[in-house]
Amino acid sequence: MHAATTCTLLIALYIAAGIAKSRLRKRAQLPRVGRAGPLGYAWTVLRSVLDSEGLVDEGWAKFGGKPFVLPSMSGEWIVLGPEDVEQLRRSDDTIFNAPERAKQLFLPNVMFGDITTNPYHLETIIRSDLTKALRSLVPEMLEEAQLAIPEHIPIKNGQTSAIIPLFPTMVHLIARVSNRAMIGAPGCRDERFLKNQVSVAEEVIPMSQVLNWFPSVLQPVVWKFFSVTIGAKDHAVRGVAPYVQARIDYAQQDNPSTIVDLLLRYAPPEDIQDVPKLAARVVHLNMAATHTSAIFTTHALFELARMPAEDVESIRAEILAAIESEGDIFNKNAVGKFHLLDSLLKEIGRFHSLFAVGSSRLVLKEAVISNGTVLPPGSVVALAPKPLHNNPDFYPDAHVFDPFRFAKRRTGESVTKDVKQSFTALSNDYIVFGVGKHGCPGRFFASLKIKVILAELLLSYDLSFPEGASKTPKPFAFNIFTMPSPTAKLEFTKRKVKAE
Numbered sequence: 001m002h003a004a005t006t007c008t009l010l011i012a013l014y015i016a017a018g019i020a021k022s023r024l025r026k027r028a029q030l031p032r033v034g035r036a037g038p039l040g041y042a043w044t045v046l047r048s049v050l051d052s053e054g055l056v057d058e059g060w061a062k063f064g065g066k067p068f069v070l071p072s073m074s075g076e077w078i079v080l081g082p083e084d085v086e087q088l089r090r091s092d093d094t095i096f097n098a099p100e101r102a103k104q105l106f107l108p109n110v111m112f113g114d115i116t117t118n119p120y121h122l123e124t125i126i127r128s129d130l131t132k133a134l135r136s137l138v139p140e141m142l143e144e145a146q147l148a149i150p151e152h153i154p155i156k157n158g159q160t161s162a163i164i165p166l167f168p169t170m171v172h173l174i175a176r177v178s179n180r181a182m183i184g185a186p187g188c189r190d191e192r193f194l195k196n197q198v199s200v201a202e203e204v205i206p207m208s209q210v211l212n213w214f215p216s217v218l219q220p221v222v223w224k225f226f227s228v229t230i231g232a233k234d235h236a237v238r239g240v241a242p243y244v245q246a247r248i249d250y251a252q253q254d255n256p257s258t259i260v261d262l263l264l265r266y267a268p269p270e271d272i273q274d275v276p277k278l279a280a281r282v283v284h285l286n287m288a289a290t291h292t293s294a295i296f297t298t299h300a301l302f303e304l305a306r307m308p309a310e311d312v313e314s315i316r317a318e319i320l321a322a323i324e325s326e327g328d329i330f331n332k333n334a335v336g337k338f339h340l341l342d343s344l345l346k347e348i349g350r351f352h353s354l355f356a357v358g359s360s361r362l363v364l365k366e367a368v369i370s371n372g373t374v375l376p377p378g379s380v381v382a383l384a385p386k387p388l389h390n391n392p393d394f395y396p397d398a399h400v401f402d403p404f405r406f407a408k409r410r411t412g413e414s415v416t417k418d419v420k421q422s423f424t425a426l427s428n429d430y431i432v433f434g435v436g437k438h439g440c441p442g443r444f445f446a447s448l449k450i451k452v453i454l455a456e457l458l459l460s461y462d463l464s465f466p467e468g469a470s471k472t473p474k475p476f477a478f479n480i481f482t483m484p485s486p487t488a489k490l491e492f493t494k495r496k497v498k499a500e
């Protein structure tokens with residue numbers, strides 16, 4: 001039989017088995033988005049692979065922002081409405097559980113081994129110690145950005161500008177600056193090491209989605225086959241191991257200067273004996289820290305290249321004034337005063353979706369949602385960022401990209417009220433970093449890192465789209481994720497004046 005026919009038959013069988021399974025399981029009485037009937041269901045599942053966002057838009061419009069079911073290749077998601085955000089925000093994992101859902105969705109146990117039974121690398125370190133260490137990390141990240149940027153934007157002798165594919169370049173740049181904080185210098189400059197770290201996310205995130213298409217008993221076998229064929233994760237773990245070992249040998253955990261040092265503070269004795277396991281935790285952290293930040297940086301640069309010149313100048317002027325106010329030192333306090341850049345980033349999160357549905361939770365016990373529907377255990381609930389971020393009650397002219405939307409809301413009358421407008425503030429109307437106790441703990445680190453890089457780029461270069469290139473490059477979507485076009489380019493022209 002022809003390979004394509006076999007493949008189509010297997011997919012059809014898989015979807016049919018999925019439909020049968022979902023019919024047998026107790027389900028919530030909620031309407032479903034997509035075409036009607038079993039064939040319509042199969043079509044909707046297939047459509048979700050490349051157009052989950054379109055399906056969410058359709059469901060939101062059709063059911064008036066009330067909960068509905070979104071079928072996908074990895075099972076059904078119950079997309080909750082605005083009235084249910086508060087319930088998720090308050091949840092303590094007894095009913096709506098985040099860690100169990102993360103295991104289902106990203107399969108860390110299949111791909112990374114047992115690093116989630118005691119996930120100290122995701123909890124205490126990022127939630128508390130890293131955030132406290134940010135002040136000392138700013139000069140390190142700035143130095144790394146200053147060294148790395150000219151290497152990533154190579155301007156040939158006799159020329160004044162360079163055209164680069166933006167997203168892959170930002171992924172690499174972010175990985176290097178992140179790893180200055182993660183493992184320190186000079187390790188963070190090792191090209192092979194960085195390439196492997198970057199490849200892990202590019203391998204593991206899509207693979208977790210694909211593995212979800214297989215029954216759980218087959219997942220380890222399928223993963224083994226792929227990891228032997230592609231192998232980025234194993235290379236990355238091997239690449240990190242010597243840095244982890246060096247930190248253990250020099251027992252520097254009492255005077256931490258990198259995230260690995262922080263990790264060693266909390267590592268139980270059995271982990272200290274198991275360097276590959278510790279290294280897997282670092283790779284896992286790198287995975288959370290790289291592409292998400294690169295997506296924001298890329299969107300920001302595309303937006304800056306589209307913005308009127310005077311708006312870009314306002315952002316530059318504010319950055320320069322903030323640095324000057326700190327005695328000409330580009331430190332964490334100065335970054336805290338980049339309100340226009342902060343507003344631009346927050347608007348990017350509002351306007352450009354990173355995912356069609358997020359903050360998903362596994363329902364552990366029977367639960368009732370705002371419209372009275374009973375959700376049986378085993379259901380999966382999630383929030384839809386795009387429609388929530390387009391709510392006209394909170395965001396007038398929501399369809400307009402207004403880089404200074406949130407800066408304009410800072411009145412200066414109350415610090416508490418102003419802080420609520422900041423990029424890293426969580427709220428029920430802004431869910432880019434999630435909601436409640438599982439809201440992203442790495443957001444303060446991410447925000448600083450992105451701002452350091454963007455400020456350095458803005459002060460050094462003028463930005464424009466290459467001649468003839470589209471100014472609105474089409475994003476790329478896969479399952480629930482959306483990222484900027486991987487091929488679109490931007491031109492960086494060296495500026496004559498740069499703050500020293």
Ligand code: HEM
Nearest residue numbers: 122288289292293359432433434435438439440441442446
């Ligand atoms: C702009 C960059 C980033 C974005 C947009 C982002 C977004 C998110 C989102 C949406 C969640 C899920 C929240 C929820 O379930 O309600 C999350 C969780 C998480 N993020 Fe981030 N993230 C970013 C950067 C980072 C960085 C740099 C790190 C680590 C250094 C990190 C570590 C984590 C961890 C450990 C969790 C799981 C938290 C938990 O389940 O308790 N993230 N992030």
